[in-house]
Amino acid sequence: MKKLCKSICSFSLMLILVIALSACNMETSGGNDKKDGDGGKEVIKIGAIFAETGPASTLGKTQANYVKLIQKQLDEAGTINGKKIEIIMQDYETDDTKAVIAADKLISEGVVAVVGATQASTSMAILPKISGEGIPLMTVAPVNPEAKDIYQMAPSNLTNASLIIKFLKENNISKVAWINARDGFGVEGLPSFEKVAKENDIKIVAHEEFDATATDMTVQLTNIRKKNPEAVIVWSRTPGAGIVARNFKALGFDIPMIQSSASANKGFLDQVKDNNENIYVIGSKLSVVDQLPNGEQKDRLKKFREDYRTMFNSDPDNFTAHAADGFHLLIEAIKAGNTTSEDIHNYLKTEVNKYSGLTGSFELQSDYVGPYEDGFSVLGIENNEWKYYE
Amino acid sequence: MELLMQYIVTGLTVGSIYALLAIGFVTVYNITGILNFAQGEFAMIGALTCITFVNAGLPMYASIIFAILISATIGLIVERTAILHARNTSVIILIIITIGVSTFLKGMGLIIWGTNPKQLTPLIKMEPIHFMGAVINPQSIFIFIVLLILLAVLYVFFEKTYIGSALRACEKNPRAAKLMGINPSTMSALAFTLAAALGAIAGILITPITDATYEMGFLIGVKGFVGMVIGGMHSIPGAVAGALLVGLLETFSGGFISTFYSDAITFLVLILVLFFKPNGIFARASGERV
Structure with a gap:
């Protein structure tokens, strides 16, 4: 009896799997039909690989949303040089393996370029496949600066480091302590900062680590206090980032604390509520659009935010901006008459000189990785909102 | 001296958080013989449902009870x-099933509550207390008091009540318990219900210190488990003492040696304990081992 029950169970499980799989296929083939029946117009396809679901969806969800927004804008604008642009979005569910499968699928669909992926590790995982086909990859994460054939839309750690150095110099600080989370993001920050700090005569007097989900960082901060730094730099995601800030207040530090761009979100603001004087975060100017001086950059960011708000009733963030820059650069390339992967590569490598994007200005033919620091600023917190300092 | 005080205070704060988790571990283990690795996730669910109720406008105490x-x-x-x-x-x-359950609950937590950390205002709102140069979070004193109350209540429950004895009998000898008219299946259900409730209390208590996220359960769960193994798998006071020891070990190794190695040192102690006192350092010798 038990055996029978078991076999019925496993059989029905198989059945469900088969049905689910065929449903997936149906969906994609349905999509294909629509494309083919598009009045015989020539279609240029751009691929997108974002983490719409899974833990990285905090970053990837708005990027996936943006695909819908830009597709709508493209459709409304009509054709470019008689060609229609279509974006094929793939959700990799915060799973590098699924991202590689998605990359294969995009290649077989014949995309001319790919924007993605949401995370650095994923971008590196799909890079060999995509660059092997000669397809340009516009990553929206800070990847290894040594990587070839990849265009980085997110600011590099070096850019972030020079922003901090600028802030330190303005405040006459020459001795800092560094504390980071013991994960992929946390440990990447220090090497770049060390390099820039050395060039600018800023001493790192203490270095501590903690687990990003740990419950208390008092010991690390006590160790740091012994070294008498003039500022503390934190490189961690939330919740660790917020707990460090809280312990910092409880211990009565009266020096500035500077946090990485991973803390430039609403979650962090809520965590440090009522405890946030002397805390600074590297943030995008997008989060302080209304406080920016009037000018081209303000208009550009404002329009981006309004477009996104109208469609999704929520605000875009920095990560949305990275994705948007990736798509805009590709559309620029196509507008200039480049319709193959090779032509787009050439265009990006030779023609993009001081392109003003949402994340900052790009100069892709130079050795500088990612956007320049002009789209970012060290933000303070006032009344539980970000505060912009000129 | 100030440093030493601060390390002790922090160690006890962190240790008491682990202890709350360890209590749940021992409860399930004592009754069913299962190590329930979903214990940390029960803490996560308790904390996040409580926050949801509070944000929906329910009074604090009602939210805690509902959660x-x-x-x-x-x-x-x-x-x-x-x-x-x-x-x-x-x-x-x-x-292994409990590990699966833990992953499942974590996934559900992610879908329901997202990745942003959520806050809970403490029951008693106070400024940090300064004591002999060390800074104490008032919430950690509160955690300590609850920990002691739980210890007393669980002691009375397991040692002095009929149902408590029945629960213990199930683990000692399920067959004999069955013959005495105790249904191990009912007792197992009771054990998990109790452990989940204890987990929820833990989660709600620690959230004012650590904030709640879908992934909060894993690390404190593992540390609570280590505390339980060090202190003795069978005794609740032993597990609590073990968990406090883990907290102190972490802060002292972090403070005097290096925060880079504090986890390694904690696990080294775990290995040494397993080598020399496999029943836990607080376990009394019993005649059961063959």
Whole structure:
């Protein structure tokens, strides 16, 4: 009896799997039909690989949303040089393996370029496949600066480091302590900062680590206090980032604390509520659009935010901006008459000189990785909102 | 001296958080012989449902009670659906099932509450207390008091009540317990319900210090488990002492040696304990080992 029950169970499980799989296929083939029946117009396809679901969806969800927004804008604008642009979005569910499968699928669909992926590790995982086909990859994460054939839309750690150095110099600080989370993001920050700090005569007097989900960082901060730094730099995601800030207040530090761009979100603001004087975060100017001086950059960011708000009733963030820059650069390339992967590569490598994007200005033919620091600023917190300092 | 005080205070704060988790571990282990690796996730569910109720406008105390009840119900459902059907397989399979349950609950937490950390205002709102140069978070004193109350209540429950003795009998000898008219299956359900409720209390208590996220359960769960192994798998006071020791070990090794190695040192101690006192350092010798 038990055996029978078991076999019925496993059989029905198989059945469900088969049905689910065929449903997936149906969906994609349905999509294909629509494309083919598009009045015989020539279609240029751009691929997108974002983490719409899974833990990285905090970053990837708005990027996936943006695909819908830009597709709508493209459709409304009509054709470019008689060609229609279509974006094929793939959700990799915060799973590098699924991202590689998605990359294969995009290649077989014949995309001319790919924007993605949401995370650095994923971008590196799909890079060999995509660059092997000669397809340009516009990553929206800070990847290894040594990587070839990849265009980085997110600011590099070096850019972030020079922003901090600028802030330190303005405040006459020459001795800092560094504390980071013991994960992929946390440990990447220090090497770049060390390099820039050395060039600018800023001493790192203490270095501590903690687990990003740990419950208390008092010991690390006590160790740091012994070294008498003039500022503390934190490189961690939330919740660790917020707990460090809280312990910092409880211990009565009266020096500035500077946090990485991973803390430039609403979650962090809520965590440090009522405890946030002397805390600074590297943030995008997008989060302080209304406080920016009037000018081209303000208009550009404002329009981006309004477009996104109208469609999704929520605000875009920095990560949305990275994705948007990736798509805009590709559309620029196509507008200039480049319709193959090779032509787009050439265009990006030779023609993009001081392109003003949402994340900052790009100069892709130079050795500088990612956007320049002009789209970012060290933000303070006032009344539980970000505060912009000129 | 100031440093030493601060390390002790921080160690006890962190240790008491682990202890709250360790209590839940021992409860399930004592009754069913299963190591329930979903214990940390019960804490997560308790904390996040409580925050949801508070944000919906319910009074604090009502939210806490509802959150504990909901977590207990989830514990019961987990036992009835995932554990009950595999009851007659080996213990290792049951342990692996709890790991699966833990991953499942974490996934559900991610879908329901997202990744942003959520806050809970403490029951007693106070400024940090300065004591002999060390800074004490008032919430950690509160945690300590609750920990002591729980110890007393659980002691009375397991040692002095009929149902408590029945629960203990199930682990000591399920067959004999059955012959005495105790139903081990009911007791197992009760154990998981109780453990989930204890987990929820832990989660709600620590959230004012650590904030709540879908992934908060894993690390404190593992540390609570280590505390339980060091202190002795069978005794609740032993597990609590073990968990406090883990907290102190972490802060002292972090403070005097390096925060880079504090985890390694904690696990080294765990290995040494398993080598020399496999029953835990606080376990009394018993005649059961053959």
